[in-house]
Amino acid sequence: MRRVSALVVYLLHDFAGTWQAFIPPALALTFYGIAFQYGATPAYFATVTALALVGIMVITVLLLSGRLNRAASYPLVARLQRRWELLLALVLAALLVVLTLALLICILAFVQNIVVLGVEQWLLLLLTWLLLLICAGAFALLLTSLTSRGGSHIVFYALVALLAAIYDYSDELTRGNAGWVVQLWQRVLAPFGDVLDPFTSPNLLRANLLVLGYALLFFILATWLFEGKDLLWSD
Numbered sequence: 001m002r003r004v005s006a007l008v009v010y011l012l013h014d015f016a017g018t019w020q021a022f023i024p025p026a027l028a029l030t031f032y033g034i035a036f037q038y039g040a041t042p043a044y045f046a047t048v049t050a051l052a053l054v055g056i057m058v059i060t061v062l063l064l065s066g067r068l069n070r071a072a073s074y075p076l077v078a079r080l081q082r083r084w085e086l087l088l089a090l091v092l093a094a095l096l097v098v099l100t101l102a103l104l105i106c107i108l109a110f111v112q113n114i115v116v117l118g119v120e121q122w123l124l125l126l127l128t129w130l131l132l133l134i135c136a137g138a139f140a141l142l143l144t145s146l147t148s149r150g151g152s153h154i155v156f157y158a159l160v161a162l163l164a165a166i167y168d169y170s171d172e173l174t175r176g177n178a179g180w181v182v183q184l185w186q187r188v189l190a191p192f193g194d195v196l197d198p199f200t201s202p203n204l205l206r207a208n209l210l211v212l213g214y215a216l217l218f219f220i221l222a223t224w225l226f227e228g229k230d231l232l233w234s235d
Contacts, residue, residue, distance in 0.1 A: 003080075007089030011064055012096065020063050027056050028101040036114045045115040047196045050129055053102055054136040060094040061140035069146040084223040087147070091137040091219070098133055102126075121199065128198045131208050135215035141222035149225050163189070 015021050031052040040048070068090065080086055106122070109115050117125070141147050142156040166185045174182055191214070194207035201207060 004085050004089050004092070007086060008093045008096070011067070011089060011093040014067055015064055015093070015097075018067070020067075023063065024056050024060050024097055024101060025104075027059065028052070028105060031056075032105055032108060036109065040109075040115045042115055042117055042121065042199055043197060045109065045117075046125055046128075046198055049102070049105060050132055050196050053098055053129060053133060056101060057094060057098045057133045057136040058140040058143070060097050061090065061137050062144060064090055064094055065141070065144035065146040069144070083227050084219075087141055087219070087222055087226060091134070091141065094137050094140075095130075095133055099130070102129060102133075124198050128195050128204070128208060131211050131215070132192075132195050135211050135218070138215040138218035138222065142218060142225075147222045147226040149228065152225055 035048050035052070036045075068086070106125075139156075143153050145153060147153070163185065166181060170182045170185075191207040191210035194201040194203050195211055198204055
């Protein structure tokens, strides 16, 4: 873990010295200013903030991976005993950035009385957001050029587009005798729906465990892609 911790510090220090470091906080503050102009119910705050944080998490992972996906990183990667340590550090570094922004959003919402939540509700939010962000970070690894082999990241972008298309055309698919596609889509993404609505979901514990399982699956797949990749940087 000391190597992973050292990598996290290195990634954050390298990232902080670039103009890209302003992107995550700018996104978070912009989201806060737009989403809560007229206050928020607990359910709205939980869902909308979680979606915004997931988006910022994915963007942060992509930004950090872009810093690593350079020829200058070769000495660092070559000295690693296990490449997965770099991917773990990448997710943890992004997680620290986004959790800091999540804390900032929560403090602003509390001070400005945007939403009224009890201590247990705040703790529940932080726990579910943590698991959701870990899953988002692990999936974001598959979208990066850093872990891509043979253009595999394009496949995962296409998967995201496919899931969005199924959502948009769910009624048409159901009427066209392709309801099984919609049912499969709903079954796969059901845990995320429960996690995005933590205050009323009756299956929150099971959903959290499934989200954590998805995160582990994504990370293992990203590790497999990265471990067997020939590191050939054009620069």
